Amino acid sequence: MTAELTTIIDLIRYGASRFNAAGLTFGHSYDNALDEATQLTLHALHMPHDLSPVYGQARVTAEEKSDVLALFARRINERIPAAYLAGEAWFAGLSFKSDARALVPRSPIAELIERGFEPWLGGREVLRALDLCTGSGCIGIAMAHYNPDWHVDGVDLSDDALALARENKVRLHADNVRLLKSDLFSGLQGEHYQLIVTNPPYVTNAETDALPKEYSYEPQLGLRAGNDGLDLALKILRDAPLHLDREGLLICEVGEAEKALVELLPELPLAWVEFKVGQMGVFVAECADLVEHNARIRELADARG
Numbered sequence: 001m002t003a004e005l006t007t008i009i010d011l012i013r014y015g016a017s018r019f020n021a022a023g024l025t026f027g028h029s030y031d032n033a034l035d036e037a038t039q040l041t042l043h044a045l046h047m048p049h050d051l052s053p054v055y056g057q058a059r060v061t062a063e064e065k066s067d068v069l070a071l072f073a074r075r076i077n078e079r080i081p082a083a084y085l086a087g088e089a090w091f092a093g094l095s096f097k098s099d100a101r102a103l104v105p106r107s108p109i110a111e112l113i114e115r116g117f118e119p120w121l122g123g124r125e126v127l128r129a130l131d132l133c134t135g136s137g138c139i140g141i142a143m144a145h146y147n148p149d150w151h152v153d154g155v156d157l158s159d160d161a162l163a164l165a166r167e168n169k170v171r172l173h174a175d176n177v178r179l180l181k182s183d184l185f186s187g188l189q190g191e192h193y194q195l196i197v198t199n200p201p202y203v204t205n206a207e208t209d210a211l212p213k214e215y216s217y218e219p220q221l222g223l224r225a226g227n228d229g230l231d232l233a234l235k236i237l238r239d240a241p242l243h244l245d246r247e248g249l250l251i252c253e254v255g256e257a258e259k260a261l262v263e264l265l266p267e268l269p270l271a272w273v274e275f276k277v278g279q280m281g282v283f284v285a286e287c288a289d290l291v292e293h294n295a296r297i298r299e300l301a302d303a304r305g
């Protein structure tokens, strides 16, 4: 039945129909079937992601068509995220290399980076910023790209993730980024920042076990975070003041674990960021508030071992 498909737009439309019919899970980078089919089609044809729509009517050769259909089949049968099949994910307007060494970049923090962290920074000067749990390097490298006068550190526990982040640093000419291996803050003794941004693992054990197959291609180290999703976030809240200037800010994504965090620490003043699509479980904390509530945070974090 694919004999009737002749043009680029035919292939995109067909792929999207097949993806929807197969009940794929979207959201790793694009959140719908049409965008994923477009990404995979243009990748297989070696065309730019922003190809002018006029080329949609261009006919493809039999060989090109078979390459596109082969990628569609892998997406459907193996459920591999489209970003891994294409080897690329867009984040904060930048093209990152993406593969199974690190999670596909998709954090809403991209929107905060693009709006210069305002109104949260409120004109505070940033000299040094940290991207804790950097994965592919997307948050740290994007911060460095949009703020060329900042010195940005990106740290991760995973050697694989750091290897990919290093490739992305070169790819995006991020000379003001330093990448380090560290278990949270343990390798950062004596380092101080005005801004710490982090998208740590925050999926509960039960949710991680129930995730759709697409997520099984991603490193579990990037997802799993205990029974309530807060094992890492609590340690970050506990130790961030040791590495923040007194006027510094911690910006942290906890996704669905927001509810559990607010229940555990109702007295801690956290500002939950409003994104274009609403709240996405990202909070902003002032260093002074983290210091004031450190005893209670420490008690909760230490109990996690």
Ligand SMILES: C[S@@+](CC[C@H](N)C(=O)[O-])C[C@H]1O[C@@H](n2cnc3c(N)ncnc32)[C@H](O)[C@@H]1O
Binding pocket: 102, 103, 104, 105, 106, 107, 132, 133, 134, 135, 136, 137, 138, 139, 155, 156, 157, 158, 161, 182, 183, 184, 199, 200, 201, 202, 221, 222, 223
């Ligand atoms: C949710 S992913 C986020 C990756 C990237 N920042 C992003 O937004 O796509 C979390 C990352 O934390 C890293 N990680 C997990 N435990 C860690 C730890 N104890 N110390 C440092 N990094 C850790 C994982 O390897 C993974 O790359």
